Structures are given as C-alpha cells and as structure tokens.
Amino acid sequence: MKLYEFALAPNPRRVRVFLAEKGITVPMVQINLREQEQLKPDFLAINPFATVPVLELDDGRRIAETIAICRYFEATKPEPRLFGHDPYEMGAVEEWQRHCELEGMAAIADGFRNSTPGMKGRAVTGQHGYEQIADLAERGKARATRFFELLDGRLAKHPFVAGDRYSVADITALIAHDFGTRTKVISLDHLANVKRWHEAVSARPSAKA
Amino acid sequence: MKLYEFALAPNPRRVRVFLAEKGITVPMVQINLREQEQLKPDFLAINPFATVPVLELDDGRRIAETIAICRYFEATKPEPRLFGHDPYEMGAVEEWQRHCELEGMAAIADGFRNSTPGMKGRAVTGQHGYEQIADLAERGKARATRFFELLDGRLAKHPFVAGDRYSVADITALIAHDFGTRTKVISLDHLANVKRWHEAVSARPSAKA
Numbered sequence: 001m002k003l004y005e006f007a008l009a010p011n012p013r014r015v016r017v018f019l020a021e022k023g024i025t026v027p028m029v030q031i032n033l034r035e036q037e038q039l040k041p042d043f044l045a046i047n048p049f050a051t052v053p054v055l056e057l058d059d060g061r062r063i064a065e066t067i068a069i070c071r072y073f074e075a076t077k078p079e080p081r082l083f084g085h086d087p088y089e090m091g092a093v094e095e096w097q098r099h100c101e102l103e104g105m106a107a108i109a110d111g112f113r114n115s116t117p118g119m120k121g122r123a124v125t126g127q128h129g130y131e132q133i134a135d136l137a138e139r140g141k142a143r144a145t146r147f148f149e150l151l152d153g154r155l156a157k158h159p160f161v162a163g164d165r166y167s168v169a170d171i172t173a174l175i176a177h178d179f180g181t182r183t184k185v186i187s188l189d190h191l192a193n194v195k196r197w198h199e200a201v202s203a204r205p206s207a208k209a
Numbered sequence: 210m211k212l213y214e215f216a217l218a219p220n221p222r223r224v225r226v227f228l229a230e231k232g233i234t235v236p237m238v239q240i241n242l243r244e245q246e247q248l249k250p251d252f253l254a255i256n257p258f259a260t261v262p263v264l265e266l267d268d269g270r271r272i273a274e275t276i277a278i279c280r281y282f283e284a285t286k287p288e289p290r291l292f293g294h295d296p297y298e299m300g301a302v303e304e305w306q307r308h309c310e311l312e313g314m315a316a317i318a319d320g321f322r323n324s325t326p327g328m329k330g331r332a333v334t335g336q337h338g339y340e341q342i343a344d345l346a347e348r349g350k351a352r353a354t355r356f357f358e359l360l361d362g363r364l365a366k367h368p369f370v371a372g373d374r375y376s377v378a379d380i381t382a383l384i385a386h387d388f389g390t391r392t393k394v395i396s397l398d399h400l401a402n403v404k405r406w407h408e409a410v411s412a413r414p415s416a417k418a
Contacts, residue, residue, distance in 0.1 A: 055300070057297065061297055063300035063301060064304050065303065065304040065308070067307065068301070068303035068304035069300065071299050072296050072297065072300035075295070075296035075299050075300075076296045087281050087285045088270055088272070090280050090281060090284050091278060091280050091281035094274065094276060095272055095273050095274045095277035098276065098277065099258070103258075124348070124352065128352075130352075131344075133344045133345055135340075135342045136345055139333070142337075143333065143339075150257060
C-alpha cells in the first residue's frame with residue numbers, strides 16, 4: 001500500500017491527520033505540485049483528475065479523493081471512530097464535514113486559486129487549464145468568512161464542529177482554517193470560539209502530521 | 210420523522226430516489242424554493258444554510274445536506290447497501306459520488322445559477338445574496354461537459370459509475386445528468402456510454418421518485 005501525496009498541500013494533510021488519529025502508518029510517495037508533477041502522463045495514468053492524495057492498495061486498485069481515502073480506513077480500522085458512532089451522529093458528521101469543505105475549504109480555494117499569480121491558468125484542479133476569475137476570488141473570500149462566523153456561533157454551544165466529539169469534520173475545519181489564514185484569504189482573529197476550538201484541535205499530536 | 214424538501218429541485222430528488230431504493234417512506238413537507246420560502250425566518254431557524262432537503266427526527270434533532278441524510282438511512286437500514294459493500298468499494302463509491310457531485314452537479318449549478326435571469330442576486334445558495342458571475346457560468350458548463358466525457362470513458366468499462374454495482378454515485382450522476390440537460394447547461398447526446406447507462410438507471414422504479 002502507498003499514498004501519493006504532497007507534504008505542503010492542504011488536502012494530503014487531511015489524510016495524514018486522519019491516519020495519525022487512527023494510529024495507521026502508510027508509506028508515502030511525494031508528487032511535487034509546485035513542479036506540476038500531477039500533470040505528467042505517469043501521474044495522470046494514476047489519477048486522471050490530477051489531484052493528490054491517491055491511495056494505492058497492494059493489489060493495484062486505487063482510491064482518489066481525501067474523504068474517500070478516509071472512508072476506506074474507517075472501514076478497515078473503525079476505532080477510534082471519526083465518522084460518527086450512531087446513525088444520527090454519522091449524519092451530523094457528514095453534514096458538518098461537508099459544510100467545512102464546501103463553504104470553508106472550497107471557498108478558500110476559490111479565493112486563493114483565482115487571485116494568486118502562481119495559479120494563473122490553473123484556477124481549477126485537473127488536467128484542463130482554466131483562467132482565473134477575479135470576482136470569484138472575492139466571492140470565495142466573503143463566503144469563507146461568513147462560514148467561519150456561523151461556525152463560531154456553533155462552537156459557542158459545542159466543543160467540536162459536529163457536536164460533542166472530535167471527528168473528521170474537525171480535521172477539515174482545522175486544515176481549512178490553517179490554509180485560509182496562511183494564504184491570507186481570510187482573517188479569523190475576531191472569532192473567540194473558533195480560536196478556543198483551534199487551540200484545542202491544534203494541540204492534539206495528530207495536528208503535526 | 211419528516212423531510213423538508215421541494216419536489217421540483219434536484220437535491221431533494223437525490224434523497225427521494227435513495228429512499229425508494231431502500232424501500233423507506235418518510236412524510237414530506239414542501240418548502241417552495243420558487244417563492245423563496247427557504248429564506249423565511251421560520252425555515253432559517255430549521256436550517257441556517259437555507260437549503261433543502263433537511264431531515265427532522267422525532268426527537269427534534271435535524272440533519273441537513275443530501276448525502277448526510279442518505280448516510281443516516283444507510284446506517285438505520287443498511288440493505289440494500291448504496292455506499293459500498295467492503296472497504297475498497299466504500300472508498301470507490303465515496304470517490305465517485307464526490308466526482309459526480311463536485312465536477313458534475315456543482316459545475317452545472319455554477320452554469321445555471323450564474324446565468325439564469327431568475328437567479329440574479331442569488332448565485333449561491335444560502336442566506337446571503339451573491340451576484341452572478343458570467344465567466345463562472347461558462348466555466349461551469351465547460352467543466353461539467355468535460356466531466357461527463359471522462360465518465361463516458363469509465364462507463365465503457367463498468368456498468369455503473371462506481372464499478373459493478375448500482376450505488377449512490379449513480380443517483381448523483383442521474384440527477385446531475387437530468388438537471389444539466391433539462392436546464393440546457395450541458396448537452397450529452399454524443400456520449401454513447403452515458404446514454405446506455407442513463408437508460409438503465411432511469412428504468413429503475415426509483416427514478417420516478
């Protein structure tokens with residue numbers, strides 16, 4: 001088994017934190033996104049969507065997409081459960097993982113990829129080059145900020161994103177937070193509950209992965 | 210238990226098809242999106258993201274987001290399994306459900322919401338009004354078309370989207386297909402494998418739900 005990833009990119013970090021929480025070690029192969037190795041024919045044969053992470057099993061079958069890889073490991077090593085313990089919690093974790101990804105992470109990526117000079121002509125992941133859209137960068141920034149403001153209200157009532165327990169939704173939110181603030185797409189200093197939560201999840205050993 | 214939904218919108222149809230495949234009946238409450246009922250205070254108290262579907266349990270707890278609701282029912286009534294039978298298939302279904310949703314459905318929604326006159330000032334779901342971005346409508350159309358072309362190649366080798374068995378990925382792809390062609394965001398007549406697959410999944414009784 002091996003995991004194609006890139007140490008500096010946000011989505012592979014989601015898998016690394018997930019694996020650290022599970023206590024699973026997987027050999028890793030670096031695909032250097034800065035040198036556009038994901039667009040070379042060798043890697044496109046592995047994943048036509050030209051993204052990392054990709055998990056390759058010993059029999060050669062592969063799974064792309066961060067959350068799909070996490071689902072695979074939740075099935076092979078259920079404990080500690082990171083996708084919920086009962087039907088309601090499984091629904092709530094999925095719901096909040098999605099909010100954090102679609103309203104948080106993806107909106108930040110819109111803000112970043114549509115404005116950063118180095119991303120010119122590559123505003124969307126994948127084989128095809130898409131031009132940047134300045135208005136979309138602004139929209140992404142506004143949406144991500146509003147999402148974290150809403151999340152701040154939720155974290156006033158719950159210790160973790162999906163409720164009472166740490167879950168994969170916290171992993172997505174942590175990495176959206178760090179990606180968004182590091183790239184300066186968003187500033188979250190005014191959100192006291194997000195701050196308290198961020199300190200707590202960042203203090204877990206897995207956050208270093 | 211009840212399901213807030215809207216009979217004419219694509220995402221609620223995903224849940225209805227899923228429930229039909231499972232043989233589950235849930236009382237439904239219509240939230241008329243054409244009259245913007247999702248933006249009224251009563252509904253925002255139910256779901257601040259202002260979207261349907263939302264599932265409400267008998268104890269008052271709620272789950273929003275199409276796939277989160279499907280996950281809840283996969284946990285309460287596992288058979289027939291629509292999220293995969295073993296760890297690899299669970300990963301593959303998640304991967305392809307995501308591709309169909311993010312590259313298909315979301316790209317079509319970008320194409321539709323950013324170009325249709327009736328969606329002016331509401332280019333993104335949710336409480337906040339966002340202006341349309343014409344370039345994003347074009348990008349969405351191009352991305353969705355390229356995705357279905359890639360899917361056509363996959364369906365030349367596999368009967369269903371995630372592999373050998375019908376799954377929730379087929380439900381997302383079916384409804385993305387119908388939403389995209391009905392709104393004329395995409396035209397898929399040139400894709401023979403997509404056509405064969407679409408006829409097969411549309412012939413299932415669940416497709417009428």
